[in-house]
Amino acid sequence: MTLNEVFDTCKDLELRHAKLYANLSLILGELDVRAATFWENMSTQEWHHFIMVDFGRSICEKTVDLDQIVEGLPNLNLDQIFEILERNEKRVFTEELDLNDGFEIAIELEGTESDSLYIYLTSIVIDSINEGNQPYLMERLQKIEKEMVSHHTELIDATKKLSRNPDLVRKANALLHH
Ligand SMILES: [Fe+2]
Numbered sequence: 733m734t735l736n737e738v739f740d741t742c743k744d745l746e747l748r749h750a751k752l753y754a755n756l757s758l759i760l761g762e763l764d765v766r767a768a769t770f771w772e773n774m775s776t777q778e779w780h781h782f783i784m785v786d787f788g789r790s791i792c793e794k795t796v797d798l799d800q801i802v803e804g805l806p807n808l809n810l811d812q813i814f815e816i817l818e819r820n821e822k823r824v825f826t827e828e829l830d831l832n833d834g835f836e837i838a839i840e841l842e843g844t845e846s847d848s849l850y851i852y853l854t855s856i857v858i859d860s861i862n863e864g865n866q867p868y869l870m871e872r873l874q875k876i877e878k879e880m881v882s883h884h885t886e887l888i889d890a891t892k893k894l895s896r897n898p899d900l901v902r903k904a905n906a907l908l909h910h
């Protein structure tokens with residue numbers, strides 16, 4: 733894979749996560765107003781990831797060759813990541829979902845290694861920022877890195893509060909121990 737392709741793949745994943753969570757907000761918001769707010773926030777966070785990757789790509793453009801084949805890419809099963817995403821997209825568009833289905837879907841999505849791609853790209857962008865001597869950009873990146881952790885803890889908290897399903901809570905908790 734070229735670096736350009738990694739950026740494109742990552743953007744595709746983030747955007748589709750953002751859309752999927754936005755749909756959950758519309759569908760499940762009708763059942764519970766707290767669910768509407770929660771899924772809207774999740775969607776916004778994914779949208780931020782998308783913007784960040786896109787922004788990072790334009791920073792890298794100036795200092796690195798985007799056509800280079802990437803090295804050190806974490807060992808990801810991209811086919812599996814896309815298979816899980818497609819399956820859950822289909823669920824959202826065809827099934828009648830309840831509150832717990834939403835958590836089940838998000839826990840499965842967040843449990844894939846798609847975040848590793850995002851984290852890998854962040855490290856490339858950080859190198860590029862250091863080379864271009866733009867420390868002010870570093871602050872923005874670090875803020876987004878912190879957000880990544882709360883993205884998962886918020887999902888865990890919402891699962892506890894809104895699902896009250898011990899099995900789902902256990903699965904959600906496992907997200908922090910990858
Ligand atoms: Fe994301």
Ligand SMILES: [Fe+2]
Nearest residue numbers: 749778842883
């Ligand atoms: Fe996510």
